[in-house]
Amino acid sequence: MRFAPEKRGNVIRLHGVARVDHKTKHLAKRLQAGEIAVIHHVDLDEVAADALIAARAQAVINTAASISGRYPNLGPLKLVRAGILLLDCAPPELMQMLVEGQELAVIDNLIVREDAVIGKADLLGEEQVLAKMAKAMLSVKRELRSFVENTLTYAQQEKNFFLGDLPKLELKTKLAGRHVLVVVRGPTYKEDLRAIATYIHDVKPVLIGVDGGADALLDAGFRPDLIVGDMDSVTDAGLCSGAELIVHAYPDGRAPGLARTDALQRMAHTYPAPGTSEDVAMLLAHEYGAELIVALGTHSNMIDFLEKGRRGMASTVLTRMRIGNKLVDAKGVSQLYCRTVDWRAACLLVGAAFVPIGIVAWLNPLTRSFLNMLYLNIILLVT
Incomplete structure (x- = not known):
């Protein structure tokens, strides 16, 4: 209504x-x-x-x-x-x-x-x-100039973090050798999740929800394995879904999101890092040995970042440079991935379909006579 x-x-x-x-x-x-x-x-x-x-x-x-x-x-x-x-x-x-x-x-x-x-x-x-x-x-060109300058300034300040050894966590969730799907609640996340539902069911990637991305997964019928973020936009149901929690902390170690997880009596790791929580999620997947990282709903251009209230994308640029070609977009996965045919299951299905057809045919006198004649002719030909 x-x-x-x-x-x-x-x-x-x-x-x-x-x-x-x-x-x-x-x-x-x-x-x-x-x-x-x-x-x-x-x-x-x-x-x-x-x-x-x-x-x-x-x-x-x-x-x-x-x-x-x-x-x-x-x-x-x-x-x-x-x-x-x-x-x-x-x-x-x-x-x-x-x-x-x-x-x-x-x-x-x-x-x-x-x-x-x-x-x-x-x-x-x-x-x-x-x-x-x-x-x-008319203001886009001016805004772009400011955005690029901001990105370069912060990239210079943050480069040492991305070039050095990153923080280590004792994670229960195993990422090594697996596909990892990082879900952010961006503008087209619902359509993208529907488009790759077959991929999720068949490949069973590790599912990482970035803040509200955890609720996006739950709404689509999937349970997140990890939730990463400052915990300000994920629901209590998401935090209590059984996923392993990683609170994105400031580089100096302050983690306001811990107050939320503590209130719910949920144990959480902290990960001090500059940049966005989606950058942290991708870095974790890369550093813990993921074979492929699929990004869904993530921010990738100036408008995306301005909508998020950020005037630059230094950490995102540095994160993607560190990850390299492991990272692919969910839209690409939806176009390239198709379910393979299980021929054994197909044969069983066809065979099962012939059983009732054969029974009905044998119970019909005309069909039974025809089959008897066909059988006798085959015997005569063989002998």
């Missing part, structure tokens, strides 16, 4: 319960169908938009700019094309004014609580979003 805004004449009206959070990924877990999401999310990314769409939000009120103009992010376009009302650049004080669970009304660009207007926002439709995206395209 879609909770569509009511339109009377030229006036759009809707009302619903408000859910408020500075972190969209946290809010999406609490959001119920038909409710209004109140967020503070500059440059709303695709993954966040997908979560709001999946939760069936009726409207999104953003107290920041959903498209700041730095680059043409796709999240707002996804929202409005899904029929969700998007109110942009609402007053930031709404985040403090509103209480979780309060009833809100929206009348065009006005935000109303208990018959009082508490704020105005920019009402963005598809036309306005596309215009903002077109304008943002």
Whole structure:
């Protein structure tokens, strides 16, 4: 059921319960169908938009700019094309004014609580979003220059970590000589998981979920063997699924994610390293002897990293240089991998099918007579 805004004449009206959070990924877990999401999310990314769409939000009120103009992010376009009302650049004080669970009304660009207007926002439709995206395209070259410079600066600072001996862990999960699938909850992770489901069933790779990637595996019917990350976007169910846990720590050893695993009484390793948790997952697979590393939903270009809130990809470049040709993309695997035919099973299946056919044929008098004649003729020919 879609909770569509009511339109009377030229006036759009809707009302619903408000859910408020500075972190969209946290809010999406609490959001119920038909409710209004109140967020503070500059440059709303695709993954966040997908979560709001999946939760069936009726409207999104953003107290920041959903498209700041730095680059043409796709999240707002996804929202409005899904029929969700998007109110942009609402007053930031709404985040403090509103209480979780309060009833809100929206009348065009006005935000109303208990018959009082508490704020105005920019009402963005598809036309306005596309215009903002077109304008943002003019900034891409400048953003790319800054992104490259940032990447090179941090690569210089982080190179010693990647050139030296990496941290060692006493892992129970055996990776040596096996395929390893690293799952990140990127924009197309659901489609990619469906595309390689046969590969997972047949090859049985070690499954590593990077934070929310663990929940992606569980939702698809697979159990992760390892969960790597700072543990801020994986659910309690994911952390308690039986997977071995590795908390990504800062290079100085601080690991805020341990508080979460300790609260759930789950034992976890810590892995101090610069960069992203998906880099750590790939490094672990490589250093512990994986034969092949398949990356699903991982970040690989400037837009991906800007959507993740990172202004460079130094650690990712260095990680891929260290891993070399062991790393392949899941999309490539889905195109190249096909299930081999088990001829023995095929023959058994055909043979089993002939049994009832033969019984029915023998019970029919005409067929039995024909078979007897055929048998006698064969005997005469042989003798």
